Amino acid sequence: MDLSFNAEERAFQDEVRGFIAKNLTEEMKRATALTPSVFSDPDIGMAWQRALHRQGWGAPGWPVEHGGPDWTPAQRWIFETECARAGVPSVNVMGVKMVGPVIIGFGSPEQKNFYLPRILSGEDYWCQGYSEPGSGSDLSSLKTRAVRDGDDYIINGTKIWTTHAHHANRMFALVRTSDGKRQQDGISFILIDMKTPGITTRPILTIGGDHEVNQVFFDDVRVPVANRVGDEGKGWTYGKYLLEFERGSGIASAKLREGLKAIADLAESDLTGRAIDSPDIATRISEVEVDIDALEMTELRVLSALQTGQNPGAVSSILKLRNSEIRQAVTRLGADVIGHDALAVEPMRPLYKLNHEPATPEEMLTVMPEYLNGRAYTIFGGTSEIQRDIIAKMMLGI
Amino acid sequence: MDLNLSDEQKLLRESAERFVAQSYDADHRRKMANDPLGFSPAVWKQFAELGWLALPLPEEFGGLGGGAVEIGILMETFGRGLVSEPYVATVVLGAALIARCGTAEQKQASLPKVADGSLKLAFAHSERAARFDLAKVTTSANKTAQGWRLAGSKTAVLDGHAADQIIVSAHIHDHRGPSGRIGLFLVQATTPGLVISDYPRLGGGRACNIELFDVHLPEDALLGDGQDALPAIECTIDRAMAALGAEAVGIMQTLLETTLEYTKIRKQFGRPLSANQVIRHRLADMAMQVDEARSMALRAALKADSPPVERARAASGAKAKIGKCARFVGEQSIQLHGGMGVTEELEVGAYFKRLVAFDTLFGGSAHHYARHAELGRRA
Numbered sequence: 106m107d108l109s110f111n112a113e114e115r116a117f118q119d120e121v122r123g124f125i126a127k128n129l130t131e132e133m134k135r136a137t138a139l140t141p142s143v144f145s146d147p148d149i150g151m152a153w154q155r156a157l158h159r160q161g162w163g164a165p166g167w168p169v170e171h172g173g174p175d176w177t178p179a180q181r182w183i184f185e186t187e188c189a190r191a192g193v194p195s196v197n198v199m200g201v202k203m204v205g206p207v208i209i210g211f212g213s214p215e216q217k218n219f220y221l222p223r224i225l226s227g228e229d230y231w232c233q234g235y236s237e238p239g240s241g242s243d244l245s246s247l248k249t250r251a252v253r254d255g256d257d258y259i260i261n262g263t264k265i266w267t268t269h270a271h272h273a274n275r276m277f278a279l280v281r282t283s284d285g286k287r288q289q290d291g292i293s294f295i296l297i298d299m300k301t302p303g304i305t306t307r308p309i310l311t312i313g314g315d316h317e318v319n320q321v322f323f324d325d326v327r328v329p330v331a332n333r334v335g336d337e338g339k340g341w342t343y344g345k346y347l348l349e350f351e352r353g354s355g356i357a358s359a360k361l362r363e364g365l366k367a368i369a370d371l372a373e374s375d376l377t378g379r380a381i382d383s384p385d386i387a388t389r390i391s392e393v394e395v396d397i398d399a400l401e402m403t404e405l406r407v408l409s410a411l412q413t414g415q416n417p418g419a420v421s422s423i424l425k426l427r428n429s430e431i432r433q434a435v436t437r438l439g440a441d442v443i444g445h446d447a448l449a450v451e452p453m454r455p456l457y458k459l460n461h462e463p464a465t466p467e468e469m470l471t472v473m474p475e476y477l478n479g480r481a482y483t484i485f486g487g488t489s490e491i492q493r494d495i496i497a498k499m500m501l502g503i
Numbered sequence: 504m505d506l507n508l509s510d511e512q513k514l515l516r517e518s519a520e521r522f523v524a525q526s527y528d529a530d531h532r533r534k535m536a537n538d539p540l541g542f543s544p545a546v547w548k549q550f551a552e553l554g555w556l557a558l559p560l561p562e563e564f565g566g567l568g569g570g571a572v573e574i575g576i577l578m579e580t581f582g583r584g585l586v587s588e589p590y591v592a593t594v595v596l597g598a599a600l601i602a603r604c605g606t607a608e609q610k611q612a613s614l615p616k617v618a619d620g621s622l623k624l625a626f627a628h629s630e631r632a633a634r635f636d637l638a639k640v641t642t643s644a645n646k647t648a649q650g651w652r653l654a655g656s657k658t659a660v661l662d663g664h665a666a667d668q669i670i671v672s673a674h675i676h677d678h679r680g681p682s683g684r685i686g687l688f689l690v691q692a693t694t695p696g697l698v699i700s701d702y703p704r705l706g707g708g709r710a711c712n713i714e715l716f717d718v719h720l721p722e723d724a725l726l727g728d729g730q731d732a733l734p735a736i737e738c739t740i741d742r743a744m745a746a747l748g749a750e751a752v753g754i755m756q757t758l759l760e761t762t763l764e765y766t767k768i769r770k771q772f773g774r775p776l777s778a779n780q781v782i783r784h785r786l787a788d789m790a791m792q793v794d795e796a797r798s799m800a801l802r803a804a805l806k807a808d809s810p811p812v813e814r815a816r817a818a819s820g821a822k823a824k825i826g827k828c829a830r831f832v833g834e835q836s837i838q839l840h841g842g843m844g845v846t847e848e849l850e851v852g853a854y855f856k857r858l859v860a861f862d863t864l865f866g867g868s869a870h871h872y873a874r875h876a877e878l879g880r881r882a
Contacts, residue, residue: 106512106572107505108805114504179504381880384873391876395799395820402506402798409506423791490784497783500790501763 108405114179121187128156129193137194138367139457139467141474142317143481145194146455147230147272154196154227163225164201171209171217172225178408182356189359199268200224200231204277207294207347211335220296234264234278234297234321235344242491244279245289245341249323251280253330258282258295260303260326266485270306270319274299279344282337294340296332303327311481313474314452348487357428358401361435365393367468368439376466380442389438396431400424419499422492429482429489436476443469506801512576518553519580527584529850532707535587536853540665541709542588551620556594561602564614571742571807575749575800582753585850585857587707589623589662595743596661597624600670603735604687604727613668613689625666627657627713628736635866637736640685642715644673650722653688653715659864663711664701666692671715672736675729684731688724695719706857734811740865741818745803748825751861752800755793755829758836758854762786766839782839789835792828799824816878823871826862833858 110118136149144150157163165181167173176184205224208216223229240247249262260280270276276297283291297304303326309318335343369390372381380386407420440447449464456463456470463470483489497503508516526546535542550556559574560566574595581590598617601610601624616622633639642655653673663669668689675686690697696718701711726732763786766776776782803821806814833855837844844851862868 106508106805110504182504384876387876387880388869388872391820391872391879392823394879395824395872395875396795398802398817398820399795399798399824402802403794405504406506406798406801409504412505413507420794423794426791427795493784493787494780496787496790501783501786503763503767503777503783503786 110179110183114183117180118183118187121184122191124160124162125187125191125193128160129153129191133194134192136455136457137192139455139471140194141313141456141471142311142315142478143195144198144269144317145196147197147269149194150196151227151230153194154201157196158225158227163227164205166202167205167209167221171221178411182405182408185356186359189363192363197224197227197230197269199233199273199277200229203233203347204231204296207277207334207343210346211294211343213331213334215331216296216334229275230269230273232267232270232273232276232299232321234267234276234280236266237263238265238320242488244344245287245292247279247281247292249278249280251282251293251295251328253282254327256330257327258330258333260295260297260323260328262323264321264323265309265318267306267319267321268317270299270321271308271316276321277334279340282340285338289341291338292340292344293337294334294343295328296334297326297328301326301328311478313476313478314450315454315474315478317478356404357424357432358397358404361397361400361428361431362394364432364435365390365397365438368435368442368472371439371468371472372442374468376468377442377444377446380444386438386442389441393431393434393438396427396434400427400431403427419496422487422495422499425486426483426489426492426496432482433479436472436479439472440476443472447473449473508576512573515573516576516580519555519577520583522549522553523580523584523586527586532585532587532850532853536703536707541662541703541707542665547588547623548620550588550590551618555590556620557618559594560598560614560618561610564602564610565618566614571745571804572801574742574746575804578746578749579753579756579800582750582755582857583757585707585754585757585854589625589665589708591743591746592625592662592666593617593623595746596626596739597666597668597670599739599742600626600687600732600735601689601726603739604732606727609689609723609726622668623662623666625660625663625669626672626739627660627663627669628672629657629659630655631658635870637740638685638733640672640674642671642673643676643681644686644688644725645676647719649719651688651720651724653690653718653720655715657713657715660699660711660713661704662708663699663713664709668692669697669713670726671713672732684729685733685736686729687726687732687735688720689726690718690720690724704860705863706860707853737815738811741803741815742807744818744822744865745800745807747861747864748796748800748803748821751825751829751858752793752797754854754857754861755789755796755832758832758851758858759786759789759793761851761854762789762836762839769841776839785835785839789832792831796825796828796832812878812881816875819871819875819878822865823868823875826868826871829858829862830868 133149162174164173169175208220237247251258251260278295279292280295281291282293285291303324305322307320308316310316371377446465446469451463453459557566558569562568601613645652671688671690672685675682675684696716698714699711701709704710766782769776799821803817806817836851840851843849
């Protein structure tokens with residue numbers, strides 16, 4: 106048993122650091138630090154995706170034949186950790202980490218040849234059409250319907266919480282193609298061009314003041330049957346496969362640590378009147394740091410199990426749950442550390458392109474929006490309550 | 504980076520699990536709870552035969568040279584069976600202090616005997632006024648013509664009643680008064696002036712208060728050359744906290760399994776308790792906290808040989824976090840067992856009490872979060 110990296114892994118770490126130093130511009134770094142929503146805007150995120158792609162690192166989790174870098178779990182850990190440390194932008198997760206693995210797993214050769222290179226290069230920007238106004242946690246009750254008409258489906262219905270639908274040129278969606286015995290039956294997994302006539306997008310502002318999510322309406326939208334992934338009616342299986350990827354990307358602690366460090370730096374600064382001198386704040390910082398230590402060790406234990414080909418199982422739900430709870434603890438701490446500056450609302454976006462002097466120092470600009478928007482962490486990707494159901498069922502057998 | 508058990512570590516775990524499954528059951532635990540010694544000398548002999556007493560000792564003194572991870576594997580299994588033998592007092596605290604501070608002669612005189620089971624040790628350090636501050640020692644050691652004279656009192660000495668020798672910490676005084684150095688003194692349990700009052704310890708085993716009324720010791724009772732022993736004490740207690748953390752994980756795992764089983768069998772309103780979502784979620788939270796505790800105990804063990812501040816932060820972080828998890832898992836285990844959980848008729852209470860003892864020993868969660876924060880500022 107060993108926590109330290111071997112010589113090969115250390116060499117890889119240097120390679121990653123060198124790559125980041127060469128490709129991460131000051132502009133990207135500042136924009137990332139001043140983004141209080143979950144994802145970077147595409148102008149920043151896709152510039153980073155292109156840099157990764159040039160290096161052959163565009164899709165760390167993919168198999169080699171589709172352009173993955175063939176990293177060991179330890180290498181993926183190092184990569185994610187170094188990226189978090191340096192503060193790199195987030196890429197189009199819905200493409201690289203969500204629809205990509207589904208197309209690789211269940212798509213036709215034509216779909217693989219067409220879509221995968223466009224995800225790697227950043228040419229396509231994907232959004233996820235899962236939730237509906239009436240189907241949140243009970244996702245399989247979804248009602249958006251696709252009716253066969255010759256070589257097309259005609260889609261009617263609506264999707265909600267669609268992250269970056271206003272930026273995306275493509276959507277992967279779960280739609281109902283028939284009514285089965287169980288509500289999970291009759292769902293199909295469809296790839297939709299967002300420029301198709303009949304699609305409209307309505308922005309939804311979150312309580313932190315950000316436009317990240319949307320509602321998307323489908324009004325007689327024609328999509329070729331060839332855009333269906335896998336078998337008709339089997340979409341639930343593919344969708345669940347994807348959700349496991351979404352929850353179990355498994356390397357979140359490094360990002361949490363950087364988030365906490367930013368708050369601890371504020372607490373040690375005169376900007377907050379040295380909030381850390383309050384024993385309560387100092388202890389709470391330690392509590393959160395220790396929680397991150399525990400999550401990091403669990404992530405490393407899972408990685409070690411993966412290296413030897415063991416299946417980590419329902420632990421992805423534990424990782425999702427703890428990551429979201431700790432992230433909220435970090436943002437809650439931040440809101441307390443900045444004191445009266447929590448009262449200032451900055452409505453303009455993006456925060457890295459303000460054309461006026463903000464009311465609070467730049468270091469604090471994201472703290473309140475992150476706290477407020479961050480309430481969503483325990484809701485999206487399966488609420489904490491759903492994760493507890495999964496843990497009880499899969500780990501405890503009840 | 505690899506956190507999988509090696510083949511040797513797997514063997515150690517298997518043999519420990521087998522031993523606990525065969526030798527430790529509810530009857531045995533009940534007997535030990537009412538035993539004036541608090542543990543079984545026959546079991547101690549088996550520990551020696553299995554090589555567990557030699558496990559972490561240096562090879563040149565009859566040991567096996569094992570590390571904190573191996574101790575953790577053993578301790579987690581001890582937790583599952585609620586083992587009450589004085590392993591922490593003798594091996595994790597006592598022998599470790601001798602190995603860390605003693606001269607070659609002192610190590611040769613003690614460690615092989617610890618390994619073969621013929622010498623039991625205890626560590627008398629805590630004092631009432633010091634609370635959890637390891638640096639605060641008022642027990643005094645004055646140089647005399649023949650050696651040393653110790654005076655003072657100690658509390659919460661784990662298994663001191665069973666020890667052949669007790670390692671007593673004392674503030675060394677020279678002709679100018681207190682020197683600012685803590686010394687460790689090896690005291691035979693039979694030394695005149697040493698008064699040991701033992702009591703049953705919360706959660707099993709025994710502990711004692713010790714009074715030292717002008718205890719006269721030979722010159723070579725002082726471990727090592729008289730350098731300040733505080734860094735060695737801190738290191739030893741940090742490592743002991745990692746070991747006890749692993750034991751707490753084993754206890755929690757047993758409580759989780761027992762409680763899970765109970766909620767499946769116990770029927771109310773015509774259905775098992777586990778059919779209720781509120782119960783399932785509680786158990787999910789318990790499982791999650793056991794897992795977090797397991798991660799922290801392993802982390803503290805893996806960082807036991809790191810530089811002092813890193814080691815100490817890992818140990819305090821683990822102690823604080825595992826303590827918090829232990830209280831939650833223990834209290835919820837009782838809650839989900841209903842009224843029966845509060846009785847001595849089930850073993851849930853015994854496991855719970857050992858967890859409470861863990862949380863308290865060497866300082867509770869609040870103390871260790873504060874220490875973690877303080878060390879972070881110094882780092």
